[in-house]
Amino acid sequence: xxxxxxxxxxxxxxxxxxxxxxxxxxxxxxxxxxxxxxxxxxxxxxxxxxxxxxxxxxxxxxxxxxxxxxxxxxxxxxxxxxxxxxxxxxxxxxxxxxxxxxxxxxxxxxxxxxx
Amino acid sequence: xxxxxxxxxxxxxxxxxxxxxxxxxxxxxxxxxxxxxxxxxxxxxxxxxxxxxxxxxxxxxxxxxxxxxxxxxxxxxxxxxxxxxxxxxxxxxxxxxxxxxxxxxxxxxxxxx
Numbered sequence: 764x765x766x767x768x769x770x771x772x773x774x775x776x777x778x779x780x781x782x783x784x785x786x787x788x789x790x791x792x793x794x795x796x797x798x799x800x801x802x803x804x805x806x807x808x809x810x811x812x813x814x815x816x817x818x819x820x821x822x823x824x825x826x827x828x829x830x831x832x833x834x835x836x837x838x839x840x841x842x843x844x845x846x847x848x849x850x851x852x853x854x855x856x857x858x859x860x861x862x863x864x865x866x867x868x869x870x871x872x873x874x875x876x877x878x
Numbered sequence: 879x880x881x882x883x884x885x886x887x888x889x890x891x892x893x894x895x896x897x898x899x900x901x902x903x904x905x906x907x908x909x910x911x912x913x914x915x916x917x918x919x920x921x922x923x924x925x926x927x928x929x930x931x932x933x934x935x936x937x938x939x940x941x942x943x944x945x946x947x948x949x950x951x952x953x954x955x956x957x958x959x960x961x962x963x964x965x966x967x968x969x970x971x972x973x974x975x976x977x978x979x980x981x982x983x984x985x986x987x988x989x990x991x
Contacts, residue, residue: 805984867921869920869922872919
């Protein structure tokens with residue numbers, strides 16, 4: 764069965780701390796994505812990656828960075844957490860379907876609170 | 879990037895009734911997907927409908943797509959309390975239609991027992 768695993772379901776951090784959110788998929792998917800979800804705003808794309816060591820900015824990349832050293836792992840990094848980054852973070856992966864959008868597989872989410 | 883707009887924002891029905899939610903969009907698409915999210919969990923893919931399809935079924939789900947009106951609807955028949963969740967339509971991003979999806983704010987469905 765397809766699985767996307769996010770390392771932490773709940774995190775509480777202080778302003779200014781460095782935060783790592785880890786995501787691992789076991790489907791050998793090329794494409795991985797980080798979204799954040801806030802009430803009334805839906806899901807917004809932060810960063811995505813089509814291949815190892817490759818990354819592209821999404822709609823709201825400011826204040827975030829990512830790392831993809833291995834195909835199965837895509838990490839989201841908050842260099843200096845701020846209270847406006849309190850949110851639900853969702854990782855997703857997609858197999859390669861050239862020229863056609865496929866199904867996204869999501870992790871369970873990581874709810875981050877920044878105090 | 880294009881974002882679908884779901885309607886209504888919230889819907890409350892009795893168990894056994896049908897639930898219909900709609901998604902409208904602005905520019906042409908290759909396909910449209912529907913996802914479900916239980917409270918506090920990740921999203922789960924329900925169904926994908928291509929631009930050359932008008933209707934698609936999966937169990938108690940029926941999805942229609944009207945490309946002339948740029949709208950889609952998701953119908954859940956004979957609803958159950960377990961169908962209580964948020965439902966999102968997802969569209970290929972205009973920036974990169976191959977792999978990115980954009981999501982609307984969703985419809986919150988509550989099915990009362």
